[in-house]
Structure formats: C-alpha cells, structure tokens
Amino acid sequence: MKKLLVLFTALTFAALPATPVFANDAYGNGPGCGLGGDLFKGNKAILHQVLASTTNGTMGLQSFGITSGTIGCTNNGQFASNGHATMFADLNFENLSQEMAQGGGEHLASLATLMGVPAEQQPAFFAMTQEKYAALIQSGETTPTALLKALHETMAAHPVLAKVSLVR
C-alpha cells in the first residue's frame, strides 16, 4: 500500500499542472464524471491499482463522491452506454471470467444488461460465452475494450444474438 500511495501522489502531482482551469470547468466535464469519461484512456495497470485501493476503503473514495462521482454522468453519453459496460468489464474481469466459464452468474447477467442484451436472450448469451470461453478470455486478458469487442463479434456470428448485436 505504501508504494501505491507514493505512486498515486507522484502521478497526481505530475498531472496537476497539466490540467487546465479546473474550477471553472466544474459543471461540464470536471468533477462530474469521476470515472466515466477519462477512465479508458488510461493505463490498465493503473486502473487496477485504483480498484485495489477502493476495495480496501482507504483511497479512491473521492471518485465516488455524491456530487462528484460516476452517477448521472450522462452529459456526454459515455458512461450511460458503452462506457459503463467497459468500466464494469474491467472492474469485474475476474468474476466475469469465472461466470463465463460456468455459463451464468450475476456479473455476467449484469454485463449482458449493460450491453443491451434483453433478458430473454441472456441464456443464449451465457451459453455463447461458455462455448467460446477460451477465445473470449484471451481477448479479455488484454483489455476490457477488447473483451467487449470480442463479445460483440461473437454475438454477430451467433444465430440468435446477431440481431441484438446489430441493434447496437
């Protein structure tokens, strides 16, 4: 944890001067979208450290402030649609990889919901992730975006789910 803190502090201060007029921009893309907007431009390893820190409850909390957190971060539409699915896939990759192999589970159902898979198609979606598990997980281990892309591509080739995928 100590190392993390040092890393955090160093990067925070490194980022500060580069960030323009923060206070004035607050209403727009300032503290409005704590994790939403900038999340995936970042380095995956750092993101995981953020998660590690939020999960022991000592840091990263501010990303989830009441008026400055991720909720309602819909101004630019990012967080509402694909952004949320990508963030969810990244923060829950381990549970997703397990549930994909098992052919179901609440994380997988939640991801399907965020991806816009209707409830009645979800069993087919679960079966698909189990069927194509090895290939999907290989993409997933690179980036969450790659996992979602692979899921969409696999759906596009699926007799039932192709429609859902096209709707997106």
Add this chain to the structure above:
Amino acid sequence: MFLGGSRFQCRGPRFFFRLSSGLPRHLVQTACLLLVITAFAPGVAAEPSDPVYLSELIRRATDVKLADSREWHALLHYRPNFFGGITSEQDGLTFFLSPDGKTNPQAELEATLTGFFSDNLIGEAKQPISCAFVARYAWLKEQLAFDDRRLPPKDCERFHNWMQGLNPRSITLIFPSAFMNNPASMFGHSLFRVDRQDQTPQTRILAYTINFMAEVPDDEGIMFAVRGIAGGYKGNFSAIPYYLKVKEYRDIENRDIWEYRLNLTDAQVRRMLMHVWEMGNASFDYFFFRENCSYQLLPLLEVANPAWRLTDQFTWWTLPGDTVRLLTKQPGVVGDAVYRPARTTQIRRRYQRLSDDERGLLGRIMGDASLVRDPAFQQLPVERRALLLDIASDYLRYQSVKDDKRAESYKSRDRDVLIARSELKVKSDDTPSEPFVTRPELGHRTSRIGVGAGYRQDEWFEEVSFRTVYHDLLDPEIGYAPGYQIELLSGAFRHYEKQNQTRLERFTLANVMSLTPADALFLSPSWKVNVGMQTLRHNGCRYCSAGVANGGAGLTFETHLLKREYFFGFGELETTYSRAFEEKHRAGGGGTLGMMADLTDRWRLLASASYLRFALGEKSDEVRWSVGQRYTLAKDAALRFEFNHRERRDNEALFTIHAYF
C-alpha cells in the same frame, strides 16, 4: 490520464474549497448587506432578486416557527447539546449558509431562504443553492408555498441527471458481517443500497450504494486508533457501485453480507435521496464508536420519515448490528432479508457436500489442472465434475488474494480449471449456501450486566458485573460468529463477606479472541489478546490487584461428536504488574489447551488449562484451569456457572445471571 483526472478531481475541488472556504459565508453576508442596502434604495441592487418577497417568506417562516420543526432539524442534523442548546453534527464549512448555522437553526433558515434568491453557484459541483440543498428547498417550498413567479425555481440539471442515474425504487440496508482481521471492521459495517427500478435479482450489483466512511490516510499505525476514536478523521458520504462493495466484502475480506430491504414509500425514498445529494456538500468528524459509518445512516432515514427517532437511541456508541436491530424493531420497516455468502462460506458449504474420494480429487486438481483428463475424474457425473471445478476455482482465487507472492501461480491454475469448466456444458449448482452465522439482529444485545454470587478462598462473595460491548465465547451464540470474542470495557465489583471488603475485582480494557477452526482448506491461525486488571492471590497477599497483558496465537480444530466442539491450543506471552510480586512484576510465557462444546442449543461448556512460566521479574510458574458453563434462558438472558483455579488454594466458584440490553 485517468489517474491524474481522478485524483485531480478529488483533490482539485477540495483544494479550491479550502482556498475559498469562506465563500458561502461571504455570499450570505453580502446578500444580507445588499438586503439592507436595497431596503433604503429599492431597485438599485440586483441581489436578492425580490427582497420584499424574501422578507415576507422569512416572516412567515418565523411566525410558524419552521426553524424549530423536526423536519428542519433532521435536514440540518441538529441535535440537542449538553448545554441545553442545539448543535449540528455536520462539521464541514460548505453545508451551512449562515456563519452561525451550526448552532442557530433560525439563522440558517433565513440564510437558506436568502440563498434561494441568489444566482451564485456553490460547492464542488457549482450549483445554485436551491439545487445544492435540494431537500431543504423542496421542504421549504412545500411549507411556505413559494410563488414560482416571484422565486423562480432553478434548473437542477446535475441533480436530475444524478437521480436518473440512480433510477431509484427502494432502499436496502447492507450489513457486511464482522471482520476480525481489521480492527476498523471488528463490529461489522453498514451501508445503503439504492435499488433500481429496472433491477432484477441478477443485476442488484449494478445499483449504487450510499456509504459513509472516514478518510484515513495510509500507514497511520497506532495513530489510527487514537484519531479514529477521538474524531480526528473526516467522514464523507460516497456512492460506490454495489459490485465494488461485493468484491470488497465477499471476495477479498470473505465476509458474509446481509441485505435488508426497507419498506419506504416512494416519497420517503425520494426525500432521502434528495438529502443524500445535499450530503455531497457535507462532512462529519468521524468517531469510531458513535458517529460512525452506521450512525450516519440514521439521519438519512430520519429525513425520509421525520417521525422516526433513531439517532436518539445511541448515546455513547453505535454498533452496526445494533442499528439493524433498531430498524427491525420499527414495525413494518424491514422487509425480507437476503443472504450473500462470503467466498469462503461458499467454499466450505460446497466442500461439506463432497465425498472423501471427491475431496481427494479436488486437492489433486487444484495442484495440477491437467488431472481433469484423469479417468477417476472423468467417470464422475457431469454435475459433480462441474461442482468440483467450481470449488477449485473459488479456492484458487481465495488463495491468490491471500498469498500475494504466489498469486500468479494460483491464477494460472485457476485459468486452466476454468477452461476445463467451460467444456462442461452445465450450469453451476445454485443451491444457496447456508450461513454459518445467523442473522445479526436475532442475537443478544451487546451491553450486559450480571449479578452473581460465589465462593473464593474460603469465603462467600456477591458481585455485580458490567460490560459495555460486545460478545464473549460463553454468551448466547445466535447472531454472532462462533469462536469470536470482543469484550471492551467490562468489569466487576465484588463484596467479600468475611473480609467485609468491597473491591473492583476485575476490569477489562480489551479481551479479544478469535478461534477459527483449521481444516484441509483453511489453515487460519487463532489468536487472542487480553489487557486488563485482575485480582490474584500471591505470596502473602490475599486479594491483590494486578495489571495483566496476555497475547497468544494458536490453532483450533472443530469436531461434531455431540453437536459441535472446538478444541484449541495457544502459545502465549504474559506480563503482570502487581505489588504481590517481588520486583512488582513478572513476565513469561506458556501455553493453553481448551475446549468449547455445545451440549444442547442452550447449554455450552468452555474449559481450558494453562501453564505459564515466568522468567522475568519474580521467577515463578503457575497452573490455571477453568470450567465455565452457560445456559441460555432467553434471547437477552443467560445463566453462567464458572469454576476457576489459579494459584495453590485460590479456587473460585461463581454463579451469575446475565441480562443483555
């Protein structure tokens, strides 16, 4: 980029606010000044927009004494203070619009009304005052029937986006059970989950939580305890997605989670969430024992329904389990409870269902996943194979969290197991895992008094005992984890008949013990720490006060010969300070062997024997043994009979009746 952004976002506005922390106060003063000016020069100043209407509203609010109403006090977190006045528990600078807001409800009300007429943007999120304090606005608007033409409502876009993002239907109280390995979580935790309109049981994890937590810097060490108890940290509300909380409690800390659906009306849910939005501009000094994570949820409920009086119930400390208990006592408030097992609970429950052969296979596969090709495994029915692989994956994950150094090795084995699992086209067994610990609110209350009588060193005595919190091994177990003991600030006064002496017989600062059964899967150590004062007989001193510190580590094994038995052994160190000893102290080490057995649901036996040899101070040794029995009379009443042997001829028998409150 993200990191810079995020940390900047959290530090930036805070920093900004520290620089301008006087801003709202300033605004108000300016506004008041302008009010005075405009009274003399109507039509000159722009602020407030309609001073005549403002003074009318203030007059009407004053006439009906709105500032004294329960609703206003709930919204501003006002509580009666020790000096007969009123103080708000909110400690931040951006929450009050009046400089006297913390202690003066009327001034705050006037400043709030004044603020509604201003176009200034306040707080981290740069909102108009009626948006930043949207619950105050809604309530005052309702009470005073604001005329929208003379006080035009502001467009609270951010707040509306936020509400839409939450898409709320109901509120659930989340109670992650106690976590022995972190002092800050020893009594459990509690938070709210805002359930969504479009939520199914499968997508509950997407809901947001409302969570109150202290901001604790890293590596605080011992200062953590001091500052945590004395209110040295700032506490804030945050809205963390529930999936992150599930990950934290279920997957990383291995704590069971209870989810209690609260029966609130739509209007109550909305009122509460409007107030939560206001909490974005609030901060509270965090007091570990009372104004803690659990306590700070109660004012939110009081805003939802001002008729509930919840915070009044807690004077000195607030334990998460007590808040759950308090809520279940309000008729109709708590709906159904849902249990979410910790990862380790799930592993243990599923493991119990395996045959010896299957357990052997499981162990071998976890060591080498390629053994799934082994005929012994292949011949099992496909559901059993899936079950075995599911346990294996959970266990390897548990190990990868626990054992940082070999995490990669566990993760790669888990990957192999999951690939094998994906080849079995069956769904996982979804038999719910039964909890090992019953629902916390069903347990005894946490404070205890006792009245007892007994015989020690050839004389009778009577005693009165007390304990502030929480649970010891002989207390009724329902609602508490077995083998889990935390006693803080407990003690007993005793009157010895022959000596005609009344004395503080014992006092415990902290007596903590964790007996965790070790088995094939989990080899967790057991440990204990006890610091306090005892009465002992030594050398010429018949009843001598002694300060004692004892700590040890060991192992526990569980059997089911009768109902359930724990056998434990500890190696330990002890140091004692007393005038009974030469050089006034002795220090040494030794060991304890013991057994805890449930003979029936109500009757428990706890026996232990210790040998200690003291090499420092007064060189000596001691054999102690004790047998204790408890019989549960009711949820909050129990009988106890104890026999203790300490030094030669220092035998004591004690019979006590305990009441929990």
